[in-house]
Amino acid sequence: MKNIVRISIIFVILSLLYSCKSRSEIDLDRIELADQLASRETKMLYHRIQEIAKSGIAFGHQDATAYGIGWEHADDPSRLRSDIQEVAGKLPAVHGYDVGHIEIGSPHNLDTVSFALMKDHIQQIHKLGGIGTISWHINNPVTNGGSWDTTPAVSEVLKGGAEREKFELWIKRLSDFLKSLKDVDNNAIPIAFRPWHEMNGGWFWWGSGSTTPEEYKQLWRETKELLERNNVHNLLYVYSPNTLNSPDEFDTYYPGDEFVDILGVDIYNHSGNEAFTKSLKGNLAILKEKSAIKGKPYVLSETGNNNFGEDEFWWTETFYPGIKNSGIGWALLWRNDRPSHYFSTYKGEISEEDFREFAAFDEILFLDEVQQIAN
Numbered sequence: 001m002k003n004i005v006r007i008s009i010i011f012v013i014l015s016l017l018y019s020c021k022s023r024s025e026i027d028l029d030r031i032e033l034a035d036q037l038a039s040r041e042t043k044m045l046y047h048r049i050q051e052i053a054k055s056g057i058a059f060g061h062q063d064a065t066a067y068g069i070g071w072e073h074a075d076d077p078s079r080l081r082s083d084i085q086e087v088a089g090k091l092p093a094v095h096g097y098d099v100g101h102i103e104i105g106s107p108h109n110l111d112t113v114s115f116a117l118m119k120d121h122i123q124q125i126h127k128l129g130g131i132g133t134i135s136w137h138i139n140n141p142v143t144n145g146g147s148w149d150t151t152p153a154v155s156e157v158l159k160g161g162a163e164r165e166k167f168e169l170w171i172k173r174l175s176d177f178l179k180s181l182k183d184v185d186n187n188a189i190p191i192a193f194r195p196w197h198e199m200n201g202g203w204f205w206w207g208s209g210s211t212t213p214e215e216y217k218q219l220w221r222e223t224k225e226l227l228e229r230n231n232v233h234n235l236l237y238v239y240s241p242n243t244l245n246s247p248d249e250f251d252t253y254y255p256g257d258e259f260v261d262i263l264g265v266d267i268y269n270h271s272g273n274e275a276f277t278k279s280l281k282g283n284l285a286i287l288k289e290k291s292a293i294k295g296k297p298y299v300l301s302e303t304g305n306n307n308f309g310e311d312e313f314w315w316t317e318t319f320y321p322g323i324k325n326s327g328i329g330w331a332l333l334w335r336n337d338r339p340s341h342y343f344s345t346y347k348g349e350i351s352e353e354d355f356r357e358f359a360a361f362d363e364i365l366f367l368d369e370v371q372q373i374a375n
């Protein structure tokens with residue numbers, strides 16, 4: 001009898017172990033990403049993002065731990081200070097970084113964040129169970145001016161173009177940085193990579209004023225091809241136009257389902273609170289619809305309060321009504337640079353108290369909460 005009990009216990013343990021393992025293996029095998037050679041960790045991140053979206057909306061902040069209003073990191077680079085944490089007591093779940101100027105071999109990005117610090121923080125946040133997303137305000141390769149230099153350049157970097165060699169070097173520099181982001185087991189940390197954003201606006205050299213949809217799609221595909229050729233396999237590709245006026249506008253520049261993993265949209269509060277809430281609702285509904293067809297997760301890839309010190313209740317009365325129950329995996333607030341250019345909140349800022357109320361909503365998830373989800 002004793003033996004039967006012992007054998008049954010062993011059988012139960014073994015079958016539990018087997019079912020856990022096979023479940024995760026099957027899930028990962030089932031996941032097909034834009035990069036066919038995407039690493040296991042990258043597939044796991046994709047799975048996590050889908051799971052997170054089922055539980056709520058992860059709160060994200062650009063350059064969250066690099067600097068804030070009234071402080072920078074020069075004194076204590078390894079400490080994860082954050083305006084959000086100082087207000088709400090918790091770190092954001094999603095951390096945005098920008099690699100603009102990596103292409104020119106600069107030691108720091110266009111906003112003076114050193115790439116060494118960025119790498120250190122990406123590693124620390126990953127270890128804590130957070131998610132990293134990277135955008136790229138890349139210089140204009142024809143003029144060497146900034147992203148906002150709209151001199152046409154896309155056709156020059158495509159295969160056969162006059163600036164192709166430079167572009168390949170620029171992608172090589174980016175690739176080296178992306179591959180250098182290693183976790184404690186020496187695996188490359190998966191990143192939600194969001195290049196060529198806001199293309200339906202006319203302010204960037206890859207935007208609607210300076211290129212055609214066909215050239216743009218080709219730019220996207222060749223970027224991915226070059227990254228893969230450089231053995232970068234830790235990326236989820238996020239496509240994020242600026243505020244859409246119609247569902248069709250989403251498709252105009254869309255490079256194709258086999259080149260994109262996550263659908264995004266950037267929406268700012270430019271035309272008053274009411275219009276903002278409305279455009280959040282309308283745009284996130286468009287993404288939800290696209291996502292249902294494509295089977296891909298979707299996010300609010302950039303957003304922010306640009307009332308600058310004028311709206312006490314922005315979080316609970318304007319922002320939350322626009323995103324609640326939208327099904328987005330995360331909402332990433334743009335950077336807190338200076339009192340005339342910040343998009344979230346900070347200690348002493350007018351909406352601080354309201355932010356705490358917003359942060360306490362069940363649906364809004366911070367680092368401590370996403371840590372528990374499929375991690």
Ligand code: BMA
Binds near residue numbers: 335
């Ligand atoms: C923009 C502004 C700029 C910044 C750029 C990249 O939206 O915040 O000041 O240089 O993003 O972070």
